[in-house]
Amino acid sequence: MRLVVGNDGDAPLEPAVEPWAGTHRILPGQTCVVVTHSPAGDGSWSGTSRGGEPFRGGHRRDSITVWACGGCFHIDDMQGREIGAAGWNCPAR
Numbered sequence: 001m002r003l004v005v006g007n008d009g010d011a012p013l014e015p016a017v018e019p020w021a022g023t024h025r026i027l028p029g030q031t032c033v034v035v036t037h038s039p040a041g042d043g044s045w046s047g048t049s050r051g052g053e054p055f056r057g058g059h060r061r062d063s064i065t066v067w068a069c070g071g072c073f074h075i076d077d078m079q080g081r082e083i084g085a086a087g088w089n090c091p092a093r
């Protein structure tokens with residue numbers, strides 16, 4: 001599953017990807033893609049508040065948090081190049 005995160009503001013944005021506490025700085029005008037893969041053989045998602053949710057997003061005053069419900073996360077640029085990851089349990093890469 002892929003979640004596009006863009007920074008439409010005028011200051012750098014540093015989303016935290018939980019539960020790995022991964023971060024990536026997105027400069028104004030830039031966009032990245034948070035990718036997670038399901039660890040389940042049937043492709044299901046455990047969800048954060050109920051099943052079937054691959055992502056959950058949250059916002060605080062000066063930061064955002066993306067909860068990825070897969071077994072890994074990757075941060076790709078818009079061309080699909082990986083620029084960050086916690087992929088040691090990745091079932092797909």
Ligand SMILES: [Zn+2]
Binds near residue numbers: 035037072074092093
């Ligand atoms: Zn993965």
